[in-house]
Amino acid sequence: MPPSLDASTGNGLHTFCDRAPCPNLLFTHVFRHCAAGRGHRVVDPVIIVGAGPVGLTLALALARQDVPSVVLDEGPGKDESRLARTAVLHEDTAALMARLTGVPVTELGVHWAGWRSMRRKQVMREVDFEEAGDAPLHLAQHVLTGALRTALAEERLVKLITDSRLDTIEQEPSGVTAHTRGSKGTWWRGSYLVGCDGTRSTVRKLQDIRFPGRTAVERHAVAALRTELPWEDRALLHRMPPWRTSGPSAGEITARPLPEGVWRLDWLLPPGKDLVTPELLVARVRETLAGWTGGSTPPYELLDTGVHTVHHRLARRWRADRVFLAGDAAHCLGALGTQGLDEGLRDADNLAWKLALAWHHGPHEALLDSYQAERRAIVAGRLRAADQALPLLRGGGGLRSVVPGSARGHDGLLTDGHLGRGPLGAPGAYADSPLAPRHLEGEVPVDTPPGAPVADVRVTAEDGSFVRLRERLGRGALLVLLVAPGTGVWERKHWVTAGIMPRLAAAVTALPHSAELLVAEEYPGAAPHTVLLVRPDGHLVTALSGVRPADLYSAAETALGGPAAKTEANAGAGSR
Structure with missing residues (x-):
């Protein structure tokens, strides 16, 4: 039942769903009032x-698209x-963080100046x-999380609730009810619920979603220290270092720079449950630094230590009606230098515009279903690639005994994982997505395959300003990009009404969803007058030769999940 409101004080005096008092409904009312005032449908947050990082990123991404959210922080x-x-x-993902936080990425961390991989000497x-x-x-x-929290x-449009542990989820056709316990325990009402609550996800368990996979695929001893190394701001992967290690042999060491002269060092540990004692870790630090500097151990300040254990798991389902999983709640990966957080941030970016x-x-079921179809397929492919490479790289038999390879080839696989390239690390392309259009007569190839992230070219926006293409992402609108050489040297007013622009502008206006028309002087692999359709999360839908309104409309409609079913349930879902 909707909350009643005291007209004199504005305080919520109400019950919730005829079940329990719900103090948080005042917050929901504020969201509803804001939405109604802007002509939006009245929907719960x-x-x-x-x-x-994944939950905060999703909240910010939704807020940029005028969607309220409640973040429950345990x-x-x-x-x-x-x-x-x-x-x-x-x-x-670095560009996504800069766009959402408003903080230049150089203030958050260090861009590597280079990468070096070594084997022995x-x-x-x-x-x-x-x-x-x-x-x-x-x-x-913690720096990234701090910037997101700021x-x-x-x-x-975002309310962060601390000391709130989820213990109940109830679904119905029009929304989700969640209960939290703790000092601020109460009932919460939402339109959708997204579990970004890590590998031990309560959301996943409450929805009875299986999480199969492998435990302790890799283990690394980790140390953060301040010191000077012979290569400034350059990451290093050193396999089979020539010096003798203390204790069990560490066959792989990674050094990655952080701001203010700090380095993170990782030592790959042999399989097993051996404890990493402080004495053993200090011995590894001293021995490694001495080996890299060619003499005695240089001065260093040990700042933090730990053991990083990598698991490989993949949730069977990422959607259960109005409940979704993202980040570590949906997948665990990280062997061979791959980054699980990268994929979690891509989950949030993919899900935000659809929600x-x-x-x-x-509700548009085909569009919401595409989240699992796209993201789970990408992560599953990444896990398969890592699992296939592990026996080859770690000497566990299997592929190593039947697949020819060289040390340089093995190094290439590891480099791909660390640098975000190839099947182990490159951003995925949604080529087989249910949102990918088929059989467009005017489709032409460009250097970006359909479904892949677009190149970050300079564009002219509708207000005449020059911006980067990625700066226009994440606003909920489709992007239509015209490649028109020479436009960059003229003011927009001189060419906006010339040539094919009026016809293209009319086609963009007629699309089934809001779209922004951009112009670029060039795009990799694109001929003049190529028209690119880009999703709100920056993935290419299609490239067309010239202005083709029918193809453009068809591609846009498919990218949005096809024609929405005009059913009574859809029309009323989530509203009050």
Whole structure:
């Protein structure tokens, strides 16, 4: 039942669903009032369980699309400073963080200047990112979470509730009810609920979703320390170092720079449950630093230590009606240098625009189903690639005995994982997505395959400003990009009404969803007058030769999940 409101004080004096008092409904009422005032459908907020990087990213991404959310944080709302707990973000996810937090990524972490991989004393591969570009960003996870929390504090459409542990989820056709216990335990009402609550996800367990996979695929001893190494701001992968190790042999060491002269060092541990004692870890630090500097151990300050255990698991389902899973609640990966947080942030980016469209316009089952179809397929492929490579790289038999390979080839696989390339690390393309259009007569190839993330070219926006393409993402609108050489040297007013622009503008206006028309002088592999249709999360829908209104409309409709079913249930879902 809707809340009653005291007209004189504005305080909520109400019951919730005829079951229990619900103090949080005043917050829901505020959201409803804001939505109604802006002409939006009256819908309950999205409930996000978990206030780690993935949950906070999803809340911010929804707020940028005018969707309110409640974030239920089991903890006190603060994150422990742990320099031994870091993340590597690649170009697309680093750009997402900069867009949502408003903080330049260089203030969050360090872009690697280069990458070097060694085997014994031999340099196997070097990458100079000043020439190659696409430098990974390495940062402490608590720094990332802090930046997200700071941005979230400015968002009136997001409410962060601390000390709230979920214990009940109830679903019905029009929404979700969740109960939390703790000092602020109460009932919460939402339109959808997303579990971003980690590997031991309560949401996943309450929905009885299986989480099969492998435990302790890899274990690493980790140390964060401040010291000077012979290579500034360059990451290093050293396999089979020539010096003798203390205790069990550490066959692989990774060094990755952080701001202010801090480094994270990882030693791959042999299989088993051997404890990593402080004495053994200090011995590894001293021995490794001495080996890299060619003499005695240089001065260093040990700041943090830990053991990082990698599991490989994949939830059977990522959607159960109005409940979704994202991040570590849906998948665990991280062997061979791959980054689970990267994939979790991509989960949030993929899900946000689909939930936003459903929140504003009513449920669209095909669009919401596509979240699992797209993201689970990508992560499953990543896990398969890692599981196939592990026996080859770790000497466990299997593939190693039947597949020819060289040390350089093995190094290439590891480099792919660490640098976010190839099947182990590259951002996935949704080529087989149910949202991918088929058989468009005017489709032409460009260097970006359909379903892959678009290149970040400079574009002219509708207001005449010059911006990067990625800056226009995440607003809930489709992007239509015209490749028109020469437009960059003229003011927009001189060409906006010339040539094919009026016809293209009319086609964009007629699309089944709001879209922004952008113009670029060039795009990799695209001929002049190519028209690209881009999803709100930056993945290419299609590229067309010239203005083809019918193809453009058909592609846009498919990218939105096809024609929405106009049923009574859809029309009323989530509303009051």
